[in-house]
Amino acid sequence: MSTATLTTGAGGASAPPEPDLTRDEVVRRAEALARTLVDRQAETEERTYYAPDTHEEFARAGLYRILVPRRYGGYEFGVETFMRVAQALARGCPSTGWMYTLGAAHALAVASIFEERAQAEIFAGGDFVSPATITPAGRARRAPDGGWIIDGTFPYCSGAPYATHFIGHTTVEPDDGGEPELLLFIAPRDQWTLVDDWGRQLGLKGSGSHSVSFAGGHIPEHFALPGTHLSEIDVTRGTPGRRLHGNPEYGGGPLSSMLLESASLAVGMAQGALDAYEDLMRTRKTIFTRVTRAEDPDYQLWYGQAAGMIATAEAAVHEAARRWSATCAEGPEAFTREADLRLAAVCREVVRLAWEAVEGHLFPTAGSSAVRAGERVERVWRDMSTLHSHAGIGVLLRGTATREYARARFGAAEGARP
Structure with a gap:
């Protein structure tokens, strides 16, 4: 590779x-x-x-x-x-x-x-690329050697075209006919095939988020973790990686580390839109006063508002990453579910700020010629719209994780809906 x-x-x-x-x-x-x-x-x-x-x-x-x-x-x-x-x-x-x-x-x-x-x-190859999906798909059954046989198709596997592995969640049917059991697994590249099914979405068309398909894929027993979900692992008693490598970051909150990715990407996308808008400020003239946009009070206001929001989002995500590392260093017991969810809440606000800067200030004032299909501002708008459709952001981050943080903070049980 x-x-x-x-x-x-x-x-x-x-x-x-x-x-x-x-x-x-x-x-x-x-x-x-x-x-x-x-x-x-x-x-x-x-x-x-x-x-x-x-x-x-x-x-x-x-x-x-x-x-x-x-x-x-x-x-x-x-x-x-x-x-x-x-x-x-x-x-x-x-x-x-x-x-x-x-x-x-x-x-x-x-x-x-x-x-x-x-x-x-x-990690034998050195370089490592592995998509991961958190929604269970397919089915698993025991192999004669004690490993697992995986069948099924797993959608939205961002990074799959150059992947060395794939991390997924599936279910195992118990022998006694009870409820299916969850299985987290990692599969080498030679155990699955890439499905040509990406590119028709609104945005992130080039994100390599294809499906991967298993037809009798074999997973060694030590490549699977029964009863485990990647975003809900309790790290407060330590992890194999923390003990093996002596690095506390291999024992940090799994949910917040994943959401830091989304927040960092949102900030980068918004900065790209601001870069394009700055080019327009320097090169385009206003319709009536015929001065450059950089000289116009309205465009100065719109640019300044967006730039401030994006700078705030960037500062917040960098501080959240620093806090994530600092919490790891405090010891396993410090990374409680509450701490994990509190950092997730910061990520939620970072994504919101970045999106509002683009959607509320840059996109509507860039001008119709600057938001034609394929223009940079238009592409960022599409890509950030699609970012919001990701279940981890649109559902988990905006709703589920927000409520769970409050329950963790107050030690409250999940409330009944009216």
């Missing part, structure tokens, strides 16, 4: 391709790559995923190893660095940012919840 070569460090552990690579440098590389993505957005949408040469550039830049543990050839740079990279790429191309982020981010989950044997096999 990558053109980089693994080297072996002390104790037989794999060293990353660039042992001296820094967090700031990998962010700088992402920002430079993002600038090359702006003019390729239409091409990316047409293909339904970013280009092979972009994929290779990401690999060479180390972007697929940011969250991979260092003992397996990764950089282990942590959540704050990863979210800065996600934001940068989404600013250049929302689809590319989404596809990259929702593929590479799940190295954090794998390094947190799976035991050493599984991790050593999963």
Whole structure:
């Protein structure tokens, strides 16, 4: 997958391709790559995923190893660095940012919840890309060797075109005929096929969010976690990854880490719209006064309002990522469900601010020629609209997680609806 070569460090552990690579440098590389993505957005949408040469550039830049543990050839740079990279790429191309982020981010989950044997096999290639879906689909049954056989189709697998693995949830029918039981699993790329079913959506057409299909896919027993849901794992008693790697970030809140991804992407998308709007401010003239928009009081107001909202959203998501890391460092018991949901609430407000800046200020005042199909402001508007249709944002973040945070805070039971 990558053109980089693994080297072996002390104790037989794999060293990353660039042992001296820094967090700031990998962010700088992402920002430079993002600038090359702006003019390729239409091409990316047409293909339904970013280009092979972009994929290779990401690999060479180390972007697929940011969250991979260092003992397996990764950089282990942590959540704050990863979210800065996600934001940068989404600013250049929302689809590319989404596809990259929702593929590479799940190295954090794998390094947190799976035991050493599984991790050593999963991360053997160094680079890691794995879509993850949280809605159960398909069915699983026991294999003769104690592993699992998976059948079914799993939709909305962002990052699938270049994936090394897939993380999904499915159900197992008990032998006694009782209620189906949940199964979380990770499947290597050779156990599933990519379905050509993405690109007809309103936005994020190039996000590589295809379905993946299993027909008798085999999952080793140690690649599965019965009775587990990725967004609801209790980390307060510690995790296999925290113990294995000695890094507290491999034991953080799973729900808030996933929602930090969405919030970072929303900020990056809004910044891309603001970039396009700034170009219009400098180059377009007003209809009646015939001065540049940058000289017009109304456009100054609209730009200033949007810029302030986006800057606030950016500050909030960066602080949320910092708090996420700080809470991890306090110890396993600090990352309670309440703490996880409180950070999720911050992410909700970040997404809201970013969207309102675009939808309320930039899109309606950019002008009809600037929001024609394929124009940058129009594309961001479509992509952010589609972001809101994601179940994790439109349903879980706006409703379910909000109510659950209040219940966790007050120790209240789920109330009955009138």
